[in-house]
Amino acid sequence: MKTLFKIIGYVVTLLIIIGFYRANTLYVDTQYYPDNDTKKVAVNINKAINNFSKAIKIPTVSKDYPTPVTPEPFLAFHQHLADSFPIVHNFAHRKIINQYSLVYKFAGTDDSLKPILYMGHMDVVPIDEDTLNKWSYAPFSGTVAQGNIWGRGAIDDKSTVMALMEAMEISLSKGDAPKRTLYFAFGHDEEVGGSQGAKKIAEYFKQQGVNFEFVLDEGGLITEDMISIVDQPLAIIGIAEKGFMNIRLTAERPGGHSSMPPENTGPGILAQAIVKLEQKKFPTTAKYTNITFDAIGSHSDLTTRFVMANQWLTEPMIINEMLNEQRTAAGIRTTTAVTMLKGSSKSNILPTKASAVVNFRILPGETTETVLEYVKAIINDDRISYEVFMANNPSKVSSTNSIGYKLISQTIREFANDALVAPYLVMGGTDSKHFYSLTNAVYRFLMIRVTPKTMSLIHGIDEHISIENYVMSIQFFHELLRKSAFDNEAPK
Ligand SMILES: [Zn+2]
Numbered sequence: 001m002k003t004l005f006k007i008i009g010y011v012v013t014l015l016i017i018i019g020f021y022r023a024n025t026l027y028v029d030t031q032y033y034p035d036n037d038t039k040k041v042a043v044n045i046n047k048a049i050n051n052f053s054k055a056i057k058i059p060t061v062s063k064d065y066p067t068p069v070t071p072e073p074f075l076a077f078h079q080h081l082a083d084s085f086p087i088v089h090n091f092a093h094r095k096i097i098n099q100y101s102l103v104y105k106f107a108g109t110d111d112s113l114k115p116i117l118y119m120g121h122m123d124v125v126p127i128d129e130d131t132l133n134k135w136s137y138a139p140f141s142g143t144v145a146q147g148n149i150w151g152r153g154a155i156d157d158k159s160t161v162m163a164l165m166e167a168m169e170i171s172l173s174k175g176d177a178p179k180r181t182l183y184f185a186f187g188h189d190e191e192v193g194g195s196q197g198a199k200k201i202a203e204y205f206k207q208q209g210v211n212f213e214f215v216l217d218e219g220g221l222i223t224e225d226m227i228s229i230v231d232q233p234l235a236i237i238g239i240a241e242k243g244f245m246n247i248r249l250t251a252e253r254p255g256g257h258s259s260m261p262p263e264n265t266g267p268g269i270l271a272q273a274i275v276k277l278e279q280k281k282f283p284t285t286a287k288y289t290n291i292t293f294d295a296i297g298s299h300s301d302l303t304t305r306f307v308m309a310n311q312w313l314t315e316p317m318i319i320n321e322m323l324n325e326q327r328t329a330a331g332i333r334t335t336t337a338v339t340m341l342k343g344s345s346k347s348n349i350l351p352t353k354a355s356a357v358v359n360f361r362i363l364p365g366e367t368t369e370t371v372l373e374y375v376k377a378i379i380n381d382d383r384i385s386y387e388v389f390m391a392n393n394p395s396k397v398s399s400t401n402s403i404g405y406k407l408i409s410q411t412i413r414e415f416a417n418d419a420l421v422a423p424y425l426v427m428g429g430t431d432s433k434h435f436y437s438l439t440n441a442v443y444r445f446l447m448i449r450v451t452p453k454t455m456s457l458i459h460g461i462d463e464h465i466s467i468e469n470y471v472m473s474i475q476f477f478h479e480l481l482r483k484s485a486f487d488n489e490a491p492k
Contacts, residue, residue: 040415041170041478043471049149051084052162052470053142056151062123062191069196074100074188077122081161085169091177092184097204100188101197106168108181108485113492114213115181116404116484117205117439118477120160121190121197121218121431124153125459134461150464155457157218159465159473160446161186167477171486178485183210190431193390198431205438212439214404216480217432219444222412222419224451227328230296233419235412237405238444239291241426241433242334243362243394245371248355248387249273249379255352264383266354267343273379274338274356280378282334282371284319286311288363288425289331291400295422330427334371335361361427364394395433395442402441403491411480415447415472447476 058080060073081102082089092104102122108115127139137143137150144150153159164184171178183205187197219238226234251266264272290311297308307314322328329335337359344351360371368391376386399405400423409421432442448469457463484491 039479040475041167043166043170043474045467045471048162048166048471048474049144049467051080051166052149052158053144053151054080054084055158055162056142056149056153057140059140060123060153060188061126062189063126064192065189065195069100069188071100074122078102081165084162085165087172088165088168091172095204098188098196098200101201102184102186103201103204104184106172106178106182106184106485108178110179113180113485115183115210117183117185117212117215117435118164119185119187119198119215119217119431119435120164121157121187121194122161123188123191123197124156124158125191127152131461136462139463144467147468148464148466149470150462152463154463154465155446155448155450155454156459156463157190157446159448159470160218163470163473164477166474167481170474170478171481176486178481179487180213180485182481182485183212187431193429194431194434198434202434202438205435210438212435212441213484214398214402214441214443215432215435215439216404216408217430217442217444218446219426219428219430219432220424221446221455222416222449223455224449226452226455230300230420232299233416233449234296235409235416235419235421235445236292236424237408237412237421238426238430239400239405239423239442240288240364240397241395241429241444242364243360243366243368243392244429245360245362245368245391246389247358247360247372247375248389249358250353250355250385250387251383252353252385253350255350258348258350261350265343266351267341269381269383270341270354270356273381273384274358276378276380277336277338277358277375281336282363282366282374284323284332285363285365286315286318286322286332287365289318289322289328291397292422292424295400296420299420330361331425332363334363334366337361362394364397364425367393392429392433396436396440398441398443404441404443407480407483407491408443408445411476411483412445412447414479415476416449447473 058073058077060077092106095103097103137145139152142149142151185201187194187201189195189197220236222233222235224233249270251269253266293308297305307318311318319332322332338356339359340357342355362371368388372386372388412419412421426444430444432444435442448465
């Protein structure tokens with residue numbers, strides 16, 4: 001017995017030693033190499049704000065398909081870009097895709113450099129009529145007040161489109177052509193999936209035989225006070241995004257009068273299925289949150305570092321912690337959300353058809369097929385039929401060792417040396433998901449600082465961006481353009 005305790009004692013001691021060793025040798029965030037050339041380029045702030053405010057005034061609202069696109073605002077937006085950025089329009093070859101989306105090509109002087117694509121979207125989500133009177137400034141007024149620019153699209157995503165254009169206007173104003181060919185692509189229906197905008201743009205590039213060194217789209221930010229384990233701001237670069245899928249569950253029954261009901265009505269059968277789905281959620285994995293934790297782990301306190309560096313031991317603990325909050329729980333599994341229910345149109349009529357729509361956000365590693373299989377197996381009820389709609393697989397995972405990732409993360413460090421930079425899995429969807437056949441390096445980032453409060457403004461009431469953030473995003477793009485294309489030693 002004594003020997004057994006001794007052995008256990010040795011094993012425990014050994015585990016503790018290994019644990020601390022790993023905690024202290026955990027992957028150290030890539031060293032910061034200051035670039036002496038980095039300059040925050042001078043921006044004509046009044047002009048930039050004026051251009052941006054006008055862009056917000058144009059109500060480029062996306063409505064769900066099959067509602068047709070309202071042409072006027074998009075055409076007005078195109079014109080606004082042409083008026084605001086004459087040097088860009090003089091230099092670039094502009095191509096209109098599917099009537100409303102835009103591609104700008106800036107031909108480079110060195111053909112040996114693979115092109116880079118910078119993306120954004122011109123459309124915005126609608127304003128919920130009931131909330132209209134809750135806005136501090138009218139959502140399409142583009143009001144400049146209290147150091148902010150207010151309105152729908154101020155962050156998502158007119159900031160990207162306008163900041164990119166401002167940055168390029170400045171870059172080209174010196175009279176130099178880029179060494180590397182650059183493209184800008186601005187979709188017109190990102191908020192409803194990008195099937196008519198970004199998807200068609202990607203098809204256009206495919207026809208042209210264009211491949212990209214990397215693609216940068218919206219979808220990452222500098223977050224402050226977002227996660228408790230680090231005190232520093234965290235710049236998150238999206239390197240993958242979850243898939244999307246709706247399944248409509250339908251139970252067809254004979255119907256009839258509700259005074260003589262069967263054992264289970266259609267809605268009753270559906271309710272049982274829904275309970276099963278909510279009780280047997282998809283399996284969890286810390287695989288994708290780990291990519292973020294690995295990068296920030298070395299900057300946290302010893303306890304956190306111990307937990308992060310020893311996931312062979314602590315993974316169940318981490319998963320438990322993540323499950324406590326909706327925001328983090330979504331990062332460790334394919335999520336299940338019942339969103340729509342339909343039964344009879346009258347209280348005393350048994351429905352012949354009852355249906356429920358369940359929305360899934362799919363973790364990389366799974367597919368729309370595996371999700372459907374899982375759902376069928378869990379429900380296991382042949383009275384229910386399944387219809388899949390609006391489905392796309394999760395993206396591939398882009399490398400953090402590419403030229404693109406290095407350029408983006410280094411430039412972030414130069415502009416925000418207080419921030420930690422880490423890759424992450426994007427929970428929502430972006431237009432960039434359509435570009436994986438054109439490059440294996442797709443990243444998502446916009447250089448603005450947000451708190452949980454400003455995050456909630458995106459798609460919500462009082463969306464606004466501070467002038468400081470907007471100017472920083474212009475300077476950031478200018479620097480990224482310089483490093484990636486205008487610099488004499490643009491990386492290969
Ligand atoms: Zn967006």
